[in-house]
Amino acid sequence: MQKEYNLSKNQKxxxxxxxxxxxxxxxxxxxxNVQKKGIKAPLQVYRALDKLVEIGKIHKIESRNAFIAxxxxxxxISKATAFSICESxxxxxxxxxxxxxxYLSNFSDNSGMKYSKYNLEFFGLCKKCKSx
Amino acid sequence: MQKEYNLSKNQKxxxxxxxxxxxxxxxxxxxxNVQKKGIKAPLQVYRALDKLVEIGKIHKIESRNAFIAxxxxxxxISKATAFSICESxxxxxxxxxxxxxxYLSNFSDNSGMKYSKYNLEFFGLCKKCKSx
DNA sequence: AACGTTATGTAATAATATAACATTTATAAG
DNA sequence: CTTATAAATGTTATATTATTACATAACGTT
Numbered sequence: 273m274q275k276e277y278n279l280s281k282n283q284k285x286x287x288x289x290x291x292x293x294x295x296x297x298x299x300x301x302x303x304x305n306v307q308k309k310g311i312k313a314p315l316q317v318y319r320a321l322d323k324l325v326e327i328g329k330i331h332k333i334e335s336r337n338a339f340i341a342x343x344x345x346x347x348x349i350s351k352a353t354a355f356s357i358c359e360s361x362x363x364x365x366x367x368x369x370x371x372x373x374x375y376l377s378n379f380s381d382n383s384g385m386k387y388s389k390y391n392l393e394f395f396g397l398c399k400k401c402k403s404x
Numbered sequence: 405m406q407k408e409y410n411l412s413k414n415q416k417x418x419x420x421x422x423x424x425x426x427x428x429x430x431x432x433x434x435x436x437n438v439q440k441k442g443i444k445a446p447l448q449v450y451r452a453l454d455k456l457v458e459i460g461k462i463h464k465i466e467s468r469n470a471f472i473a474x475x476x477x478x479x480x481i482s483k484a485t486a487f488s489i490c491e492s493x494x495x496x497x498x499x500x501x502x503x504x505x506x507y508l509s510n511f512s513d514n515s516g517m518k519y520s521k522y523n524l525e526f527f528g529l530c531k532k533c534k535s536x
Numbered sequence: 537a538a539c540g541t542t543a544t545g546t547a548a549t550a551a552t553a554t555a556a557c558a559t560t561t562a563t564a565a566g
Numbered sequence: 567c568t569t570a571t572a573a574a575t576g577t578t579a580t581a582t583t584a585t586t587a588c589a590t591a592a593c594g595t596t
Contacts, residue, residue: 280542312546316543323543334466337552356519369513381501383530384530385531388527389526389527391524393466394521394522395519396520397520399517402518410562412562412573413575444577446554447576447577448574448576
């Protein structure tokens, strides 16, 4: 189980926004949405995002420069993330598949490198977009 | 085997630079390095990068906003990429492991989504950095 | 209360990437 | 070989994403 953190004021505002949005959000779109709550500067957003990523409440979708709330309540999962991304509608969901995560967490090759973390992004067309 | 493309002038200059560097390069560092060859504007770099990514001669390391030459001469591999990244020295190498690529290319879940592409980034400490 | 740590506020700027438009070069079809 | 089309180039401006630097405030511990 995830350790419970007490989010600070800005962290909570920003986490709630991302969480309620149900999808990935970009930093400046977050900024725009929280300005009425007194968060005025990019740095305030990025600081909260950094912390939220660090504690695993959100993940960064690297290929999209966007942030999504963790949908995986039970996890070591900021160190082991997988997403599916629709290239048409840009819908993103977190993949939680224990076989996949076991396979990747245990992956090792002959490089002598010990992997402590991974991020996997799958791309394709979601059900809806496929049938258009 | 990869289809052979005739690279254009700018594409060739930029590919050669990245390839010779042996590691990931960032767009503006590329720009700096090719200015003496007459490539003056970011857009010229990004256009060549886009094309080189498209044809699989280079890959983008999403978590680093950097580009690396494909080290995998035989492949369908711009659609199936995996990298190991040292979080200390930032060394990056392309993983070519047929079991891994088979496993991921065949991966499917219950989302109804057909995956046509993936990108996987492993993080950790490389041999050298581990022993420091 | 004093201390160290974490979070906040603010301004400025760095780093990454794209839009819009004009022109040139390469490729293929007639 | 010439016309049409697609691909690449050149150039300016601007949009988007992210960090540096510095000052202050709040929180948690002893």
